[in-house]
Amino acid sequence: QTVVTQEPSFTVSPGGTVTLTCGLSSGSVSTSHYPTWYQQTPGQAPRTLMYSTKTRSSGVPDRFSGSILGNKAALTITGAQADDESDYYCLLFMGRGIYVFGTGTKVTVL
Amino acid sequence: DVQLLESGGGLVQPGGSLRLSCAASGFTFSTSAMSWVRQGPGKGLEWVSAINSDGFSTYYADSVNGRFTISRDNSRNTLYLQLNSLRAEDTALYFCARESSGWYLYDYWGLGTLVTVSS
Numbered sequence: 109q110t111v112v113t114q115e116p117s118f119t120v121s122p123g124g125t126v127t128l129t130c131g132l133s134s135g136s137v138s139t140s141h142y143p144t145w146y147q148q149t150p151g152q153a154p155r156t157l158m159y160s161t162k163t164r165s166s167g168v169p170d171r172f173s174g175s176i177l178g179n180k181a182a183l184t185i186t187g188a189q190a191d192d193e194s195d196y197y198c199l200l201f202m203g204r205g206i207y208v209f210g211t212g213t214k215v216t217v218l
Numbered sequence: 219d220v221q222l223l224e225s226g227g228g229l230v231q232p233g234g235s236l237r238l239s240c241a242a243s244g245f246t247f248s249t250s251a252m253s254w255v256r257q258g259p260g261k262g263l264e265w266v267s268a269i270n271s272d273g274f275s276t277y278y279a280d281s282v283n284g285r286f287t288i289s290r291d292n293s294r295n296t297l298y299l300q301l302n303s304l305r306a307e308d309t310a311l312y313f314c315a316r317e318s319s320g321w322y323l324y325d326y327w328g329l330g331t332l333v334t335v336s337s
Binding site: 146 | 325327329330
């Protein structure tokens with residue numbers, strides 16, 4: 109089955125900018141995969157940040173933005189804050205009812 | 219308010235079976251596609267299975283295909299996952315999640331039920 113890859117970890121300074129990506133083991137990510145981004149604290153349910161590539165979920169601050177960069181989906185945090193320290197997962201719709209989560213990125217704000 | 223409450227997890231031996239349930243409330247269950255997602259200890263999220271609103275279409279990850287069965291009872295507002303031939307690598311917190319219609323995302327999640335496969 110398809111593997112969706114994300115960077116294992118990033119460290120960003122408070123106020124800094126970081127871009128997380130979500131790529132396919134075979135092929136390119138496009139808007140047809142309806143990329144969704146989740147933020148999660150381990151053991152808790154994920155929180156939706158972004159869906160359909162670049163639509164922010166209700167209540168999500170505008171320092172989070174989504175896009176397609178080259179052949180990957182991307183989540184950018186501009187002006188990182190301490191409470192952005194979390195795990196981030198992308199989710200791609202692969203068609204025929206099948207979804208795949210990315211491998212996840214741990215973001216540290218330091 | 220939308221609520222999803224999973225139950226049925228527990229300790230089971232390798233090769234054993236378990237049935238998970240997810241009781242839904244606060245929305246029209248019978249018109250919502252639903253899924254199961256799991257997370258192993260210290261691991262990432264893994265999509266497991268999905269079912270459409272009327273229960274006639276089901277989908278599975280390769281890792282569970284042939285061993286797990288998703289089903290639903292719209293009269294009881296309940297989603298199920300039958301886990302058979304369990305392996306150690308199936309040990310995880312199992313979440314049920316509602317698919318937001320037409321938007322290809324999971325907008326509501328339960329708190330999960332823990333399945334531990336060990337002898």
